[in-house]
């Protein structure tokens with residue numbers, strides 16, 4: 001598969017095209033540069049200037065939506081399976097792009113690329129059993145009045161608009177396909193807007209799927225470059241699923257047209273995720289080892305550029321020194337450098353802007369905490385520190401939970417975490433909740449009753465809780481890994497969104513209608529529908 005199939009080469013710079021209105025299009029001169037974060041070299045350019053986004057949305061709605069909604073869930077599930085196969089066959093190419101444009105090691109790229117293929121396969125499999133249905137249903141018809149023939153049923157009708165998916169830079173593959181899988185399955189066409197800095201991978205994957213001719217016309221579009229006036233043309237029936245920073249999420253929510261028309265919006269934003277060591281866990285115990293390993297893994301995978309990564313390490317005050325030393329010992333062994341070298345465990349951040357932002361963030365954290373690990377003689381392997389976006393893994397330690405307010409406010413989107421001592425379990429839960437609403441937290445303890453208590457105490461402020469006792473220490477899927485079968489999202493600061501969650505995720509792309517009618521009418525609707533909760 002040629003990497004440049006849909007990319008123009010002009011003046012030696014690759015130009016990413018957008019697939020809109022059923023054809024490849026390129027924006028006017030200018031736009032933003034995509035770089036290799038290891039070397040600083042320019043890789044491509046993306047511009048959306050002058051593209052007719054109103055027409056593109058109309059085409060998706062009128063052509064793509066109409067075509068998709070003629071298909072049953074079972075037929076759409078087959079399409080997802082075929083997309084997964086096409087993507088699996090291009091895996092090596094995707095890994096190469098992820099290395100060049102995102103600075104990914106093979107392990108990093110696997111989370112993004114294999115995660116996207118796995119998610120598509122998962123939905124292809126679980127949706128196959130929905131068969132010929134084209135509607136959703138919630139429960140069974142219920143009697144509403146004295147006349148037993150008068151009944152009610154909640155039915156989900158697929159939205160007749162377009163799903164605009166706006167994604168963050170850190171998961172150009174997974175972010176694209178985890179959203180598209182659910183949307184396409186629901187019968188709603190997708191217009192994907194990857195983050196410009198890493199759009200190359202998303203664009204090549206879409207190109208491969210379009211070329212394979214799997215999807216009906218208009219079902220899948222991609223906009224490379226800035227969003228321009230995209231949101232201005234949204235209307236009733238459209239949805240926006242956004243992943244990115246809290247600030248951008250807020251500006252989308254406040255967009256006048258979106259507000260006035262109540263366009264449905266799902267926000268996945270940033271998060272100050274915590275890992276909590278139970279009061280019972282002794283240093284050098286098995287549970288302690290699992291905890292320390294997980295923190296280090298979360299700090300270093302994708303150089304800490306994961307929305308779910310552990311930022312706050314909550315530990316009993318008397319264990320803070322031991323935890324700091326144990327994490328530092330593992331961080332010392334992490335090899336940072338050019339991800340092309342197989343010895344390297346951690347690559348650069350995505351670009352120099354992110355490096356500066358993270359360095360500034362470390363400075364701000366440092367004002368209220370001290371370094372527990374920070375290599376003064378940092379020198380990335382096979383790379384030039386002046387040109388590459390490298391930041392060393394950095395561990396800080398706060399004097400106390402109440403001394404370091406900034407730890408609960410500032411998301412430093414890199415390989416950075418802070419150890420925060422707590423007094424007792426109530427104080428630990430209170431500190432975890434100070435994140436203001438988080439995507440994920442993990443709690444490590446030998447005491448399953450404590451883990452269950454923590455689950456309830458942290459439940460209102462978290463979207464996902466990983467409760468680890470040593471019996472699952474080696475078998476759990478990880479603090480930061482989002483699973484297609486479970487809901488992804490978190491309250492408050494994390495955006496208040498919900499994605500995935502198996503077939504429950506389909507509801508976001510359907511209008512839930514309270515249908516009232518005779519038993520025969522509702523039986524007819526029930527026949528055309530399926531209940532995701534029952535599958």
Ligand code: NAP
Pocket residue numbers: 166167168169170171193194195196197225226227231243244245246247248249251252267268269270271306307411413439494495
């Ligand atoms: P970002 O700067 O907010 O950008 C996210 C996306 O929004 C990009 O595609 C960006 O396009 C687009 N965008 C920017 N301004 C926009 C506007 N006014 N209207 C519509 N779209 C707009 O975030 P990022 O730097 O890419 O990603 C890092 C952040 O994402 C971190 O805070 C991280 O925690 C969060 N994140 C959250 C999750 C989650 O699932 N909750 C997952 C991953 C990342 P351009 O690139 O063209 O500017």
